[in-house]
Amino acid sequence: MVAGSETFALTTMVLASNQSWRTESLRLEMLENTYRFLPVGWGTEGKAPMLAEWSKHPGYQISQIASTPSVKAVGVISHPLLCFDFDGESSQTHAKQHGLEYCPTWIVGRTTDPHRFKVLFAPTSEQLAQLPDGQLTHTRHTKDAERDINDKVIKKAEALEVFCHPGRQVIVLGEHLSSGGHYYWREGNGPEALVPPPKAWWDYVLDVSADYPKQAKPNGSHSSGAxxxxxxxxxxxxxxxxxxxxxxxxxxxxxxxxxxxxxxxxxxxxxxxxxxxxxxxxxxxxxxxxxxxxxxxxxxxxxxxxxxxxxxx
Incomplete structure (x- = not known):
């Protein structure tokens, strides 16, 4: 996915010791009144928010998250934020085939895998109104997992996930415990660069949202084929x-x-x-x-x- 000299294949980078992710996270303070940030660190891989019913929480201040030693990363609820989550080279190939070229917006990379990253956008209110119930979750599997003779996964599946949903969260900075790496922002692609999705990206969203299931009607009535x-x-x-x-x-x-x-x-x-x-x-x-x-x-x-x-x- 290349436009000029730009590419989404992020290069591996190790955070400098004198600029830890906790210090870097203070750049998120400008977004506290717009998005709901969460402390992350629970679960077997340390990717879950560190509170129950987190989807209903109004969000924490970044300074609270950064100053808590047990916190491993910063998460944000992905609504009204729009996330394109790229997992693997095949997901980038799929995106390129659909006309999704590099866009200078907020991009979250991983120091241990240049082919797994997230591209974030801030949809306008007019764009959000075009989504079913104002939300979306979509997964396009682009490559199956590889398994050994005992059916154990030896290489994860690859996919492009697109979501703008209050029941999902995105880790935007901090530790990636299972690989020993970090989530990071490439220079010029930090939270300050966040923009609405351009036409090609939004057209893709509208295309995949066409089959997104509607919520059940309040009275519970529906046809047998619904x-x-x-x-x-x-x-x-x-x-x-x-x-x-x-x-x-x-x-x-x-x-x-x-x-x-x-x-x-x-x-x-x-x-x-x-x-x-x-x-x-x-x-x-x-x-x-x-x-x-x-x-x-x-x-x-x-x-x-x-x-x-x-x-x-």
């Missing part, structure tokens, strides 16, 4: 505060479970096998316009399931 979002997914455990995006068919017989990085259905299931202790049987994988899912049904029967599946598509 898909509605679940506030709690029985298969992957994604809850109301975890960007609820898994779906149920209108007749309640088919469940579409989103394959995310944190919440995802059990791997290795064969058709007819149930997801844990649930009564949902795996059928197949499916790619829709905004991400990969696993399809589950109740009362598994190949013939009956096929009829339900084609009726609900």
């Amino acid at each position: 898909w509605i979002r679940l506030s709690e997914c029985p298969v992957c455990g994604r809850g109301a505060n975890d960007n609820p995006i898994c779906q149920l068919s209108g007749d309640g017989e088919i469940l579409r479970c989103f394959v995310g990085s944190t919440f995802h259905p059990p791997t290795g299931l064969k058709p007819g096998q149930y997801a844990g202790a649930t009564d949902w049987a795996f059928v197949r994988e499916q790619d829709v316009g905004w991400g990969r899912h696993h399809i589950f049904v109740k009362d598994f029967n190949p013939v009956r399931q096929a009829r339900r599946w084609f009726r609900a598509r």
Whole structure:
């Protein structure tokens, strides 16, 4: 993805010892009244916000986050912020094929992997009004994970994620514990450079948002072929505060479970096998316009399931 001499393939950089991420984070103070910042450091990889129900929190002051020793990184709720999360070289190839060229905006890189980075934008109110319910989550898988003979992942899958959602957060600075590296800002691409998405980038957003599921109607009425979002997914455990995006068919017989990085259905299931202790049987994988899912049904029967599946598509 090159425009002139600029490229999104960020070069590896080690933060100088006299300019730690805590000091660097003070540059975020100018955005405190616009976006909700969070202390990050919980979870097995230290990527989770350090509080319960964080999606409802009004946000912390940057000075509070920077001065707390147990905090590992700074996160920000991705609404009204728009994030393009690039994971791997194949995601950059996909973006280039769709006309997404370098844009001088806020870019968050990783010192340990130049091909995994985030491009952030500040959509205008007019742009946000064009999104379903004013929000979006989309995942385009660009390369499958590599596994060994024991089905253990030896190289992560690659994808381009696009999201502007109050149930998601983005780490914008601090430690990347699993690799021993840091999140950082390249010179000229810090938070001061944040701009609205240009036309090509926003056109991509509108294109992938076309299939984004609508919220269920208040009275619960819907056609048998409609898909509605679940506030709690029985298969992957994604809850109301975890960007609820898994779906149920209108007749309640088919469940579409989103394959995310944190919440995802059990791997290795064969058709007819149930997801844990649930009564949902795996059928197949499916790619829709905004991400990969696993399809589950109740009362598994190949013939009956096929009829339900084609009726609900």
